[in-house]
Every structure is written in structure tokens, then in C-alpha cells.
Amino acid sequence: MKVGLFVPCYVDQFYPNVAIATMQLLEKLGCEVVFPLEQTCCGQPMANSGFSHISEGCNKNFVDNFSGVDYVVCPSGSCTLHIKDHLHVEGKEAEAEKIRKQVYELSEFLIDVLKIDHLTASFPFKVGIHSSCHGQRGLHLSSMSERVLPAFSKPETLLNMVKGITLCKPQRVDECCGFGGTFCVFEEAVSAKMGKDRVQEHEDNHVDYITGVDMSCLMHMEGILKRQHSKVKVIHIAEILNAHFN
Amino acid sequence: MQGTTTHSEKAAQFIANEPRTDWHDDTLWFVRTKRDRAAHTIEAWEGLRATASHIKEHTLSNLHDYLTQFEQNALANGVQVHWAADAAEHNAIVHSIIKKAGIDKIVKSKSMLTEECHLNEYLIQQGIDVVDTDLGERIVQFRHELPSHIVLPAIHLKKQDVSDTFHEHLGTEKDNIDPSYLTHAARLHLRDKFIASDVAITGVNFAIAETGGIVVCTNEGNADMGVHAARVHIACMGMEKMIPKAEHLGVFLRLLARSATGQPITTYSSHFHKPRKGAEMHIVIVDNGRSRQLGRADFRNSLKCIRCGACFNTCPVYRRSGGHSYHNAVAGPIGSILAPNIDMRKNADLPFASTLCGSCSNVCPVKIDIHDQLWKWRQVLMKEGYGGSGKNIMMKGMAFVLSHPRIYRMAGGMGRKVMRWMPWLFNNKSLNPWYKNREMPAPPKQSFREWYQQNKQ
Numbered sequence: 100m101k102v103g104l105f106v107p108c109y110v111d112q113f114y115p116n117v118a119i120a121t122m123q124l125l126e127k128l129g130c131e132v133v134f135p136l137e138q139t140c141c142g143q144p145m146a147n148s149g150f151s152h153i154s155e156g157c158n159k160n161f162v163d164n165f166s167g168v169d170y171v172v173c174p175s176g177s178c179t180l181h182i183k184d185h186l187h188v189e190g191k192e193a194e195a196e197k198i199r200k201q202v203y204e205l206s207e208f209l210i211d212v213l214k215i216d217h218l219t220a221s222f223p224f225k226v227g228i229h230s231s232c233h234g235q236r237g238l239h240l241s242s243m244s245e246r247v248l249p250a251f252s253k254p255e256t257l258l259n260m261v262k263g264i265t266l267c268k269p270q271r272v273d274e275c276c277g278f279g280g281t282f283c284v285f286e287e288a289v290s291a292k293m294g295k296d297r298v299q300e301h302e303d304n305h306v307d308y309i310t311g312v313d314m315s316c317l318m319h320m321e322g323i324l325k326r327q328h329s330k331v332k333v334i335h336i337a338e339i340l341n342a343h344f345n
Numbered sequence: 346m347q348g349t350t351t352h353s354e355k356a357a358q359f360i361a362n363e364p365r366t367d368w369h370d371d372t373l374w375f376v377r378t379k380r381d382r383a384a385h386t387i388e389a390w391e392g393l394r395a396t397a398s399h400i401k402e403h404t405l406s407n408l409h410d411y412l413t414q415f416e417q418n419a420l421a422n423g424v425q426v427h428w429a430a431d432a433a434e435h436n437a438i439v440h441s442i443i444k445k446a447g448i449d450k451i452v453k454s455k456s457m458l459t460e461e462c463h464l465n466e467y468l469i470q471q472g473i474d475v476v477d478t479d480l481g482e483r484i485v486q487f488r489h490e491l492p493s494h495i496v497l498p499a500i501h502l503k504k505q506d507v508s509d510t511f512h513e514h515l516g517t518e519k520d521n522i523d524p525s526y527l528t529h530a531a532r533l534h535l536r537d538k539f540i541a542s543d544v545a546i547t548g549v550n551f552a553i554a555e556t557g558g559i560v561v562c563t564n565e566g567n568a569d570m571g572v573h574a575a576r577v578h579i580a581c582m583g584m585e586k587m588i589p590k591a592e593h594l595g596v597f598l599r600l601l602a603r604s605a606t607g608q609p610i611t612t613y614s615s616h617f618h619k620p621r622k623g624a625e626m627h628i629v630i631v632d633n634g635r636s637r638q639l640g641r642a643d644f645r646n647s648l649k650c651i652r653c654g655a656c657f658n659t660c661p662v663y664r665r666s667g668g669h670s671y672h673n674a675v676a677g678p679i680g681s682i683l684a685p686n687i688d689m690r691k692n693a694d695l696p697f698a699s700t701l702c703g704s705c706s707n708v709c710p711v712k713i714d715i716h717d718q719l720w721k722w723r724q725v726l727m728k729e730g731y732g733g734s735g736k737n738i739m740m741k742g743m744a745f746v747l748s749h750p751r752i753y754r755m756a757g758g759m760g761r762k763v764m765r766w767m768p769w770l771f772n773n774k775s776l777n778p779w780y781k782n783r784e785m786p787a788p789p790k791q792s793f794r795e796w797y798q799q800n801k802q
């Protein structure tokens with residue numbers, strides 16, 4: 100099974116360890132992983148700002164890079180959702196459609212495609228789960244507090260396979276952290292306040308780490324934690340699922 | 346969206362008082378949790394939402410027929426029906442009815458439509474005094490403010506604020522913040538107004554095509570009080586309030602109050618069908634941009650809204666920025682998709698007052714895809730050039746870099762180096778909004794791409 104690893108631009112630049120962990124994890128689970136070198140970004144920063152009409156070049160580049168793999172896997176719910184919902188390229192619509200259908204966020208790929216039921220990872224820490232909105236409400240990685248539907252969570256199912264881990268949830272289980280892409284600068288005050296409130300609930304739970312499927316939310320919360328000189332750290336789910344502590 | 350009135354600027358002012366922001370957030374979150382509990386008591390909740398959504402979609406697709414059927418039945422019931430193309434016409438019609446009746450003391454129960462049309466201001470200019478009889482509305486009216494929430498108009502005010510307002514306008518004891526003392530004072534005050542007024546204006550929650558009747562939902566019974574004491578009843582409704590049959594009320598009334606406040610049903614669901622003997626009943630049906638919205642394929646289903654306010658209570662941005670930061674009669678997520686239809690330039694900032702978290706669409710009892718419409722409005726507004734030239738240039742630059750992998754790699758590498766060598770450029774609160782409340786991520790020595798090329802190729 101040939102997997103094209105799609106690494107969000109900010110992960111490539113700021114959090115290479117997340118991409119390394121994703122790659123190693125997929126390889127451990129038997130996938131052939133390639134990283135198309137000419138990839139840049141999914142185009143979400145422009146589209147969420149209202150400029151999807153100028154993201155054609157970016158979309159075309161994406162399609163050129165990811166045609167010819169069986170699956171596209173990405174360690175970000177938000178970027179995955181964007182591709183699924185909005186990847187269109189004039190003249191290459193068939194390829195674009197194929198990619199829209201074969202793109203997966205990492206945790207849903209592990210559960211729905213690889214159907215894994217155990218992991219060798221261990222992570223003996225107390226970990227707070229942050230439910231990133233686009234993964235949850237967009238990709239349905241987990242049930243949502245607003246809906247009257249049976250409860251489930253793909254990321255949590257995976258984390259529960261990790262030895263030694265203690266999971267805990269904030270009181271408002273799935274409130275947004277306030278990152279929101281360019282929202283984080285254009286609506287700086289609300290964004291920062293939302294982040295502070297989210298982080299506080301995890302602090303109250305005395306966690307060692309906050310984890311989630313989206314590094315962008317975690318980057319935002321990390322910025323706040325560091326400013327507050329907090330001991331709490333952030334860690335992407337791929338890094339936990341690939342972790343070995345003895 | 347230029348100038349000093351954007352949502353983000355008003356929100357920053359609101360948040361400057363952090364304890365008050367926390368209080369506002371907690372109060373509305375409490376309402377959201379009550380809504381959750383109420384929804385979970387109904388096993389078929391999601392099915393009920395789907396049914397409500399289908400009924401509304403069907404009605405919107407056949408709106409012309411249902412409106413005409415409604416008018417015929419209302420006329421047959423002895424109701425006078427008026428049609429208003431816009432806010433100005435609505436206000437003029439209401440004014441002419443009042444003038445003809447020769448009355449200048451008016452009571453009005455809650456109606457977001459009359460807020461949208463700025464009816465109060467208009468009537469005051471004509472020398473007519475309107476008294477809002479919904480408690481929350483009366484409080485904001487005393488303070489010359491607008492409602493900050495469509496269901497809880499004075500939710501931005503604390504007990505002390507209400508006490509101060511009543512002390513000033515009703516002569517209650519200074520600093521007495523006991524809610525029952527204050528509501529008792531309001532009750533006495535409003536009772537006089539009910540007795541003295543001969544015209545009662547109400548809103549409309551549901552208009553039933555099959556019967557020509559209307560339903561008004563309140564918790565205070567103030568719509569009934571006003572109408573029963575008055576000689577003339579004027580009901581003002583947006584033309585999207587229509588439902589085909591009376592039996593459909595069973596779907597909507599179950600959803601409305603549970604979504605709004607977590608109550609199983611509003612205390613009063615008042616049905617009005619015809620005028621009493623010797624009295625008059627008027628219904629003013631208002632378009633004011635609704636048919637334009639109906640014509641926009643991507644946004645038409647925003648007209649399904651039953652104004653329950655659930656999307657406000659769940660919205661993490663609304664809870665932390667307050668209703669007034671939306672500078673529109675209807676605030677919150679639904680206001681942000683309705684407002685650009687009325688005035689794109691003035692409201693171009695509102696679809697950006699959201700993280701697109703999607704919680705609004707999940708609570709909406711009529712399943713409006715609110716967060717998707719916010720996204721779509723952004724595309725429309727920026728394409729039409731309401732983003733200003735700065736944003737345009739920035740985005741074009743970004744689009745260029747992201748379509749050219751080599752330039753992207755160079756820019757990324759340079760960015761990380763600049764961050765390491767010149768951290769002051771990034772760690773600067775006025776140049777970089779991110780840095781105001783957050784540290785920048787530490788730039789690693791190597792990008793993933795570089796690691797991959799070194800280790801995997």
C-alpha cells in the first residue's frame with residue numbers, strides 16, 4: 100500500500116518531529132510511505148480568508164504531487180478536511196476527485212483503513228485530549244457534544260492502545276481553542292481569550308501534556324502555555340502513538 | 346469593514362474586562378448545557394431536527410403559494426393583511442395604522458423584525474412612544490441600547506446594571522439587586538402601560554398557511570397581555586415565518602424552547618386567529634431583503650431560522666465578544682450570515698468573526714449549515730473586493746508562494762532563519778498580533794523536508 104504523506108506547511112517548517120513520527124508510525128504498520136517533495140500547502144489559509152478564487156495554482160500543485168498514490172495521509176484534521184471539501188482543479192477534475200476521496204487524517208486512516216487494534220507504544224504521562232473542531236465536526240473523528248448520537252472517538256480509541264497513558268478531558272469536552280487559521284491574528288483578542296480558557300481547563304486537570312490531531316490548535320495553545328510559563332506541554336497524537344518510554 | 350467599528354475591535358474592547366467576559370461566557374454556556382440536557386431527553390431529537398428542516402425547505406421552495414394561501418385565510422378571518430417590501434415601508438404601514446386609530450401609546454412585545462427595521466426609533470421621530478414589554482427589552486430600551494441577544498436581549502447586563510437602570514427610571518432603591526424586587530417593580534410599571542395602551546405590536550414566531558393564524562411564543566405572557574388590553578393588534582412578521590399546517594407546530598414548538606433555553610416549551614404559546622368583536626387585527630408581512638436571500642442558492646436556507654438563539658449560546662466567539670460587537674440587529678452566527686445580504690460593505694467583517702468550528706450548525710434545530718455559509722460569504726465578499734487592498738496583496742503573495750514549490754522552500758527556510766537570527770522581528774507585540782498573548786513556536790534547525798532528504802533518500 101503506497102501512502103503519500105501530506106505534511107501541512109507549518110508542520111514542515113515548525114514541527115518536523117510530528118511528520119517524522121507520522122512517517123515512522125505508518126512504516127511500522129507496514130505502509131510504503133513517500134513524501135512528494137514539491138508539495139507546499141493545501142490552500143486553506145487563502146480559502147478561509149475568502150480567497151479560494153486565487154488558490155488555483157496551489158491546488159494544481161497539490162494534485163500534481165499526490166496523483167499516483169493509493170492514499171494521501173495527513174497528520175492534520177483541518178488540512179485533510181480542506182482537501183476533501185475544496186480541492187478542485189480545472190482540467191484535472193478527475194484526479195482532484197480521486198484525491199478528495201482517498202485523503203485521510205492520520206487517526207481515521209489507522210482506524211478505518213488499517214483497522215489496527217493494538218500498538219506497541221508507551222507513554223506514561225497524564226494527557227489531556229483536545230478535540231480539534233475540523234477533525235471532529237468536519238471529518239467526524241468523534242461524536243460531538245451538541246448531537247444526540249452514540250458516543251465514539253477514533254483518536255481516543257488509538258490513545259487507549261498506548262501503554263501507561265492516563266487520559267483526561269476538559270469540562271467543556273469539545274469547545275474550540277480559538278486558533279481558526281487567520282482568525283488567530285485578525286481576531287487576536289477573542290482568539291487568545293479562547294485559547295487561555297481552553298488551556299486553563301487542562302491546567303485544572305494537572306495534565307503533563309495536551310494532545311490532539313491538529314498541530315495548529317496545539318501551536319496556538321503552546322504559545323499561550325509558554326507565555327504563562329506553564330509546565331504543561333503540547334504533543335501531537337502521532338508522537339504519542341509512536342512513542343517508546345520504558 | 347474599515348473604520349473603528351469592526352467586530353474584532355469591538356470584541357477587543359469587550360474582552361478588556363476579563364472577569365466580565367468570563368461571566369458572560371459562563372452564563373451563556375450554562376444556557377447551552379441546559380439545551381443539551383433538554384435535547385438528550387428526546388431520543389428522536391436528530392430526526393425531529395431533520396423533519397423541521399424539511400418542512401422549512403419545502404415551505405421556502407413554495408413560499409409564494411403558502412404566502413397567498415395564508416393571506417386568503419387571514420382575510421377570511423377578518424384580519425387586515427399588509428405587504429412591506431422593505432423596512433421603510435414596514436415602518437410607514439405600522440405608523441399609518443397607529444395614526445388611523447388615533448392612539449399614541451403603544452406596547453410592543455419582542456420582535457426581532459421590528460429591531461431589524463428600527464421601528465422604535467422611527468416611531469419616536471413621529472412623536473409616538475413605544476414601550477417594550479419584554480423585561481429584557483424594556484431594560485435595554487431604558488438604557489438606549491440594542492438587544493445583545495435575540496432571545497435574551499439584556500444578557501450582557503448584570504444584576505447591578507439592572508438595579509442602576511431601574512433606580513434611574515423607576516425609582517427603585519439604590520443598589521437593591523434582589524431579582525424578585527426588581528421584577529416586581531418592572532411588573533407594576535408595565536401593568537400601567539398595558540392598561541394605558543390601545544395598540545399592541547407583537548412579533549410572529551409561526552404563521553400557518555392553512556389557517557391564516559399566527560403563533561407568538563413568550564415566557565412572560567406579555568404578548569397576550571398587550572393584545573388583550575388593546576383595541577388594535579399589529580403583528581409584524583418576516584415572510585419566512587410561514588409553515589404550511591397547524592400540525593407542523595408540534596415539530597417546531599418541541600424544538601424551539603428546548604433549543605433556546607432548555608425548557609420543554611415556552612410558558613406561553615399564544616395563538617391568534619381573528620380580531621375580537623370591535624377590535625382590529627393587522628398582519629404586516631415584510632420582505633426587507635428576504636427574497637434576495639431566497640435567490641442566493643448558497644444562502645437561501647438561512648431563511649429556515651426560527652430565531653431560537655442556540656447558535657449564539659454555543660458560539661465561543663459570541664460568548665466572548667458580546668452581541669453588540671456584531672453591529673447588527675441579529676448578532677451571533679446567524680446574524681453573521683444574514684447581515685451581509687442586507688449590506689455587504691458594512692457587514693463584510695462579520696463572516697470572519699468565527700473560527701468555523703461548526704458548533705452552531707450542530708445545535709441549529711432546523712439544520713442550517715451556518716458555518717459553511719460563513720465560509721461561503723467570505724469567498725463572495727473577498728471576490729467582490731470588500732477585503733481592502735492590504736489583505737488582497739497579502740493573499741496574492743501567499744498564493745504565489747504556495748503555487749511555486751521552490752520559492753516556498755526558500756521562503757520557509759528563510760523564515761525559520763530570520764526567526765532564529767532576528768527574534769525581535771517576530772517577538773514584537775505591535776508588529777505581530779500573534780505575539781501579544783502567545784509565544785512564537787521555536788524554529789527547528791531542520792524542516793521535515795530537509796530531514797527526509799537527509800535520511801530517507
Ligand code: SF4
Pocket residue numbers: 604649650651652653654655656657679705708709710711712713715
Ligand atoms: S440559525 Fe438555527 S440555531 Fe441560530 S437562531 Fe436560527 S434556528 Fe436557532
